[in-house]
Amino acid sequence: MASATKGVDLRTQFGFHTIAVVCLVVLYFPILILVVFSINANDLVAVFSGVSTKWYEKAFFNEEFHNAAKNTLIIAVSATIGSTIFATLAALATTRVAPWRGQNSVYMVINLPLMVPEIITAVATLSFFALLGRTLGLNFGIGNIILAHLVFCIPFAYMPIRARLETMDLTLEGAAADLYATPFKTFWHVTMPLLMPGISSGAALAFIVSFDDFTITQLIAGPGQTTLPLYIWNMIRRPMTPEINAISTILLGISILFILISFWIAQRRKAG
Amino acid sequence: MASTDVAAPAPAPATPGPASTLSAAQAAQQRMEDKAQVRRWILTAPALITVGIFGILPLIIIIIYSFLKAAPYGGVVWSPSVEAYVSFLFQQDIFTDELVFSPDFLQIYLRSFVFAVGTTAICLLLGFPTAYFMATRPPKQRNWWVLLITIPFWSNLLVRTLAIMFIIRDEGLLNNLLIGLGVIQQPITMLYTDFAIVLGLFYSFLPFMVLPLYASLEKLDFRLVEAGYDLYASRPKVLFRIVIPLSRPGIIAGCLLVFIPALGAYVTPLILGGGRHLMIGDLIAQQFGSGRNWPLGAAQALILMSAVLVALFFYVRASTGKVKHG
Numbered sequence: 001m002a003s004a005t006k007g008v009d010l011r012t013q014f015g016f017h018t019i020a021v022v023c024l025v026v027l028y029f030p031i032l033i034l035v036v037f038s039i040n041a042n043d044l045v046a047v048f049s050g051v052s053t054k055w056y057e058k059a060f061f062n063e064e065f066h067n068a069a070k071n072t073l074i075i076a077v078s079a080t081i082g083s084t085i086f087a088t089l090a091a092l093a094t095t096r097v098a099p100w101r102g103q104n105s106v107y108m109v110i111n112l113p114l115m116v117p118e119i120i121t122a123v124a125t126l127s128f129f130a131l132l133g134r135t136l137g138l139n140f141g142i143g144n145i146i147l148a149h150l151v152f153c154i155p156f157a158y159m160p161i162r163a164r165l166e167t168m169d170l171t172l173e174g175a176a177a178d179l180y181a182t183p184f185k186t187f188w189h190v191t192m193p194l195l196m197p198g199i200s201s202g203a204a205l206a207f208i209v210s211f212d213d214f215t216i217t218q219l220i221a222g223p224g225q226t227t228l229p230l231y232i233w234n235m236i237r238r239p240m241t242p243e244i245n246a247i248s249t250i251l252l253g254i255s256i257l258f259i260l261i262s263f264w265i266a267q268r269r270k271a272g
Numbered sequence: 273m274a275s276t277d278v279a280a281p282a283p284a285p286a287t288p289g290p291a292s293t294l295s296a297a298q299a300a301q302q303r304m305e306d307k308a309q310v311r312r313w314i315l316t317a318p319a320l321i322t323v324g325i326f327g328i329l330p331l332i333i334i335i336i337y338s339f340l341k342a343a344p345y346g347g348v349v350w351s352p353s354v355e356a357y358v359s360f361l362f363q364q365d366i367f368t369d370e371l372v373f374s375p376d377f378l379q380i381y382l383r384s385f386v387f388a389v390g391t392t393a394i395c396l397l398l399g400f401p402t403a404y405f406m407a408t409r410p411p412k413q414r415n416w417w418v419l420l421i422t423i424p425f426w427s428n429l430l431v432r433t434l435a436i437m438f439i440i441r442d443e444g445l446l447n448n449l450l451i452g453l454g455v456i457q458q459p460i461t462m463l464y465t466d467f468a469i470v471l472g473l474f475y476s477f478l479p480f481m482v483l484p485l486y487a488s489l490e491k492l493d494f495r496l497v498e499a500g501y502d503l504y505a506s507r508p509k510v511l512f513r514i515v516i517p518l519s520r521p522g523i524i525a526g527c528l529l530v531f532i533p534a535l536g537a538y539v540t541p542l543i544l545g546g547g548r549h550l551m552i553g554d555l556i557a558q559q560f561g562s563g564r565n566w567p568l569g570a571a572q573a574l575i576l577m578s579a580v581l582v583a584l585f586f587y588v589r590a591s592t593g594k595v596k597h598g
Contacts, residue, residue, distance in 0.1 A: 009408070010497060010498060010501050011408045011494055011497055012408065013401065013404060013507060013511055014507065015401065016401040016402075016404055016405045017405055019398055019401040019402055019405070020401060020402040020405035020406065020417075022398070023398055023399070023402045023478060023482070024402075024420060026475065026478070027420075027421070027424045027475070027478065027479070028420075028424075029439075030432065030435035030436050030438070030439050030475070031424075031427070031432065031435050033435065033438060033439060033445055034431070034434070034435040034438060037438070082322075085318070086318040086319040086322060087319060089315040089316065089318060089319065090315060090316045090318075090319040090320075092315055093311070093312040093313075093315035093316045094312075094316065097308075097312075100308075100309065100312060101309075102313075106316050106320060109319075109320055109323050109324065109328070110319055110320075110323060112323060112327060112328065113323065113327055115532075115580070115584065116331070116577065116580075117532060117533065117535070117536030117553070117576060117577070117580060118533070118536065118538065119536050119538045119552075119553040119556050119557060119573070119576075120331075120334075120536065120556070120573045120576060120577055121327070121330075122538075122557070123334065123556055123557065123559075123560050123569055123570070123573055124330035124331050124333065124334045124573070125326070125330045126560055127330060127333050127334050127337055127560075127566065127570070128326070128329060128330035128333050130347065131333060134347070147322075147326045148326060150322055150326065151322060151323055151326045151327040152327075154319050154322065154323060158319070205426075208426050209426075212426075212427075212428040212429065212430075214428075214429065214430045214539055215538050215539060215553075219557065219560065229428065229430050229431075232430060232431065232434070233430065236434065236543065244434070245438075248428075248431040248434055248435075251428050251431055252427055252428060252431050255426060255427050255428055256423055256427065258426075259422060259423055259426045259427075260419075263419055263422060267415065
C-alpha cells in the first residue's frame with residue numbers, strides 16, 4: 001500500500017495517535033482509581049494506606065447489600081428471559097421475509113424505547129403505575145420494575161438476534177425441509193442452534209442494561225425495592241467509606257464480564 | 273393443498289375456463305399470504321403488546337397529564353387545563369395575581385442545550401481523531417481498540433460518574449496531587465460546578481461518539497486518500513476534503529447519540545451538579561418528587577421530547593440528503 005511506496009503511512013494524521021491514547025486514559029483512569037481505592041485499608045475515601053479486602057468483606061456481610069443484590073438479580077434475570085424470548089419471536093417475523101404491511105411500524109415500536117430520553121420514560125412509567133394503582137388498585141410490587149425493564153430490554157435483545165438472522169444461511173433450513181423435517185423440527189434442530197450466538201449476545205446486552213439501570217428504577221421503585229445502583233446512590237448521600245468503592249467495583253466487574261461474553265460471541269461469529 | 277383449492281368457492285363463477293382456475297390459484301395464494309400475516313402478528317405480538325402497554329401507553333398518559341390540573345400532594349385532578357404550559361413560562365404574582373413572565377425554566381432548558389451542544393462538540397473533537405486512528409490500525413489491533421471503547425459504553429453510568437466525582441472532589445485525587453506538588457495551596461472547587469457537569473457528560477458519552485464514527489471510518493476507501501495525495505493535497509486538506517465528507521453519516525449519528533442523552537441527562541447533573549446546577553432531566557424528576565406538580569413535570573417532559581424529535585427530524589433529513597448527493 002501507500003506505506004510501501006513512500007516509506008510512511010499516508011493515512012496517519014498528525015497528533016491523532018496522541019488524542020486516541022488520551023481518550024483511552026480519560027476513559028479508564030477514573031475507573032482504575034475507583035478500583036484501587038476499593039482495596040484501601042484506610043477509612044477515608046481519599047487517603048490510600050495499604051492493601052486490604054475489608055471493604056469487600058464488609059459489603060458481603062451487609063444485609064442491605066444482600067437484599068439489593070437479590071432484587072437486582074430477580075429483576076435482571078426476569079427482564080432478560082422475557083425480553084430475549086419476545087425479541088427472538090419478533091426477529092423471526094421481521095427478518096428473511098418479503099417486506100410486509102406493518103413491518104416498519106413493528107420495527108419502530110420495538111425500537112421506540114431507544115429514542116425516548118430515559119428521564120421521560122421514567123416519569124411516564126411512574127405516572128402509569130400510579131394511575132394503575134389508584135384506579136384499578138393494581139400493584140405488581142417488584143413486577144412493576146420488571147415490566148418497565150422489559151420494555152427497554154427488548155430493543156437491546158432484538159438487535160443482535162436480528163443481525164444474526166439476516167446473515168444466516170437459508171439453504172440449511174431448506175435442506176432440512178427437503179429431508180422431511182417438520183417445520184418445528186427444522187426450527188428446533190437447525191434454526192435455533194444457528195441463531196444461538198445472536199440470542200446469547202442479545203441476552204447479555206439485555207442483562208447489562210437491566211442490571212445497570214438507575215434512572216427508571218429510582219423513580220418507580222417503592223420501599224424495599226432497592227437495587228444495587230439504588231443502593232450505591234443511597235451510600236453517596238451518607239458519609240462515604242471505601243465500601244462504596246468496593247460495591248461499585250463489583251457492579252463494574254459484573255457489567256464487564258457480560259460485555260466480554262457478548263463481545264467474544266460476536267468475534268467468534270465473525271471468525272466462523 | 274390441492275384439495276383445499278377444489279373446496280374453495282370460486283370467487284368468479286361467471287367466467288369459465290382458465291380464468292377461474294387462475295383466480296382459484298390466486299385465492300389459494302391469498303390464503304397462504306393471510307396465514308403468513310397472522311403468523312407474523314402472533315410472533316410479534318408479545319413484544320408489541322409489552323412495549324405498547326408499558327412503553328407507549330405511559331407516554332400517552334403524560335400527554336394527558338400535562339393538560340390536567342395539579343393535585344396538592346402529587347398526582348392530578350381530572351379537569352382540563354393548560355395551566356402546566358402557562359406556568360412553564362409565567363408565574364402568578366403573589367400580590368396582584370397577574371401573570372408575570374418568568375424565564376426560570378426556559379433558562380434551565382437553555383443551559384441544558386448549551387451543555388449538550390458543548391459536550392457534543394468536545395466529544396466530536398476528541399472522538400473523531402480517536403476513531404480515525406482506530407480505523408487505520410491493523411485489523412487485530414482494531415478489535416482490541418473496539419473492545420476498549422465498548423467496555424465503558426456498556427458500563428454502569430452511575431458508577432462511572434461516581435468515579436469522576438472521586439477525582440474532582442475538594443479532597444479528591446486531583447486536588448491532593450496539585451497540593452502535594454505545591455502547585456496550589458487551597459483545593460480548587462470543581463465538583464458541583466458547570467465544569468463538573470460538562471466533564472461528566474463528556475466522560476459518559478465519549479464512547480457513544482467514537483463507536484459510530486469508527487463504524488463509518490472503518491468502511492472508508494483509503495485509496496481515495498491516496499488519490500488525494502497523488503494530486504498534491506496536504507494532510508489537512510485530505511482530512512477536510514476527503515475523509516470528513518465521506519464519514520458524514522458516522523459524524524451525524526455520533527453527534528445525535530451524544531446530543532440526545534446529554535440534553536436529557538439526569539444522573540450526571542444529579543451527582544456532579546449537586547442539585548444546585550440543574551439540567552432538564554433533574555427539573556422534570558423534581559416535579560414528580562419534591563416539587564410535586566405532575567402536570568408541570570409532564571409538560572416539561574413533553575417539551576424536552578419535542579426538542580428530541582426536532583433533533584431526530586434533522587437527523588433523518590441530513591441522512592437522506594446524503595443519499596441525494598451520492
